[in-house]
Amino acid sequence: MKTLEDVRALDAADPLRSFRDRFDLPEGVIYLDGNSLGARPKTAAARMADVVEREWGQDLIRSWNTNHWMDMPRRLGGKVAPLIGAKPEEVVVADSTSINIFKALSTCIQLQPERSVILSETGNFPTNVYMMQGLAAASGGRVEHRLVATEDLVDALDETVAALLITQAHYKTGYLHDMQAITRAAQDKGVLVIWDLCHSAGALPIDLNACNADFAVGCGYKYLNGGPGAPAFIFVAERHQDRVMPVLSGWLGHARPFDFSDIYEPAPGIDRFRCSSPSILAMASLECGLDIFADTQMTHIRTKSVALCDLFIEQVEARLDGHGFTLASPRDATIRGSQVSFTHEHGYPIVQALIDRGVIGDYRDPGIMRFGFTPLYVSHEDVWQAVEILQDIMTTQAWDKPHFHARAAVT
Known part of the structure; x- marks a missing residue:
């Protein structure tokens, strides 16, 4: 088992160690919830203030042109593209994950009119399944949603x-599907594939085009550090873009929105997958998170992610043996994302006790304690100290207090 000296040596040799200084992290907090909400880049506050005070406050509506507000969805899409192995013209930042899932699903139904089933796995993230159910209900029986193990x-x-x-x-x-193998298996049967990258974009290398992916969606507020409710992105392979009439045919997906025509004419390429007006403040914040990646290599991020997760598993299992923790994530790093989950019958109050002590993770029923490791700002010593605090909480039974058992609205 690694010692504290070993852990500090890992941090000293870490090629990403300077990136921690680019984030505002509260003193005394070990933040292990970047898989739910990323930390704030230090540049975000000044950037958003400039948008509010100068671009909105002084330039007013002229900012759509003078400050290039109208171009932000494509500009940010171009910054997401290298993180997911896509061409800049295949990605646009727009709307929410849920809306982009609906766009992708409805596009697949158009492209495959002779087929009627949309398929996913049981236990997938709820919004994905709900969007499938909503589309099926709206189709009047044309579409069937199906879930399998x-x-x-x-x-x-x-x-x-x-x-x-x-x-x-x-x-x-954090179980990691084999993107290349699944895409190939699906396409061999003529099935289009939509990849949800919400818990992987910015955390590990992704190469959509190398896998011949059809569609992908993802959010901007987890590992991309764009802020709460940051806009999402959608990837549409170039070969599919001009073959569909968007079901969500919004004004900004029109070929010439300022013609104000009564007839919708979809814009060429990825722009037809825009729908609503861009949320400028939210996009400005997201751009600060995306700009950090220009100075990194995803291989470095992935290597450190694996090391952090492996260290956490090692330390929890060695120092908390007999305390009722069971690993819920894959032990094999090649099939694990950038998070580690343990189950415990008292998982919720234990997480609350950790948060009270400055170690922030989160909880998901049934009994799952989630810990996300963002290599840009989490250190190996953070992992060591987090387990040290967890060990103390369990040894002293500090978690077993009434206020830690009281469920909050967000777990």
């Missing part, structure tokens, strides 16, 4: 399935 996904692919919607890194366990 993870191990049955490939066998469920047949000539009735139009689209497979799958999350690369599972939100509860």
Whole structure:
């Protein structure tokens, strides 16, 4: 088992160690929840203030042109693209993850009119499943949504399935699907694949084009550090873009929105997948998070992510043996994202006790304690200290207090 000296040596040799200074992290807090909400880049406050005070306050509506507000969805899409192995013209930042999932699903139904099933795995993130159910309900029987166990996904692919919607890194366990193998298996059966990258974009290398992916969506507020409710992104492979009429045919997806025509004419390429007016303040914040990645290499991020997660597993299992923790994430790092989950029958109050002591993770039923490791600002010593505090909480039974058992609205 690694010692504290070993851990400090790892931090001293870390090529990403200087990136921690680019984030505002409260003193005394070990933040292990970047898989839910990323920390704030230090540049974000000044950037948003400039948008509010100068661009909005002084330039007013002229900012759509003079400060390039109208171009932000494509500009930010171009900054997401290298993180997910896409061309800049295949990604646009717009709307929310849920809306972009609906766009992708409805596009697949158009592209595969002879097929009626949209498929996903049981236990997928709820918004994905709910969007499938909503689309099926709105179709009047044309579309059927179907869920199968993870191990049955490939066998469920047949000539009735139009689209497979799958999350690369599972939100509860961090289980990492093999993007290349699943995409190939689906496309061999004529099935289009939509990848949800919410828990993987910015945390590990992704190469959508190398996998011949069809569609992908992701949010901006987890590992991309764009702020609460940051805009999402959608990837549409170039070969599909001009073949569909968007179901959500919003004004800004029109070829010439300022013609104010009564007839919708979709814009060429990825722009037709824009719908609503861009949220300028939120996009400004997200751009601060994306700009940090220009100075990094995803291989460095992934290498450190694996080391942090492995260290956490090692320390918890060695120092808390007999305290009722069971690893819920894959032990094999090649099939694990940038988070580690343990189950415990008292998981919720234990997480609350940790938060009270400055170690921030989160909880998901049933009994899952989630810890996300963002390599840009989490150190190896953070991991060591977090387990030290967890060990103390368990040894002293500090978690077993009434206020730690009281459920909050957000867990």
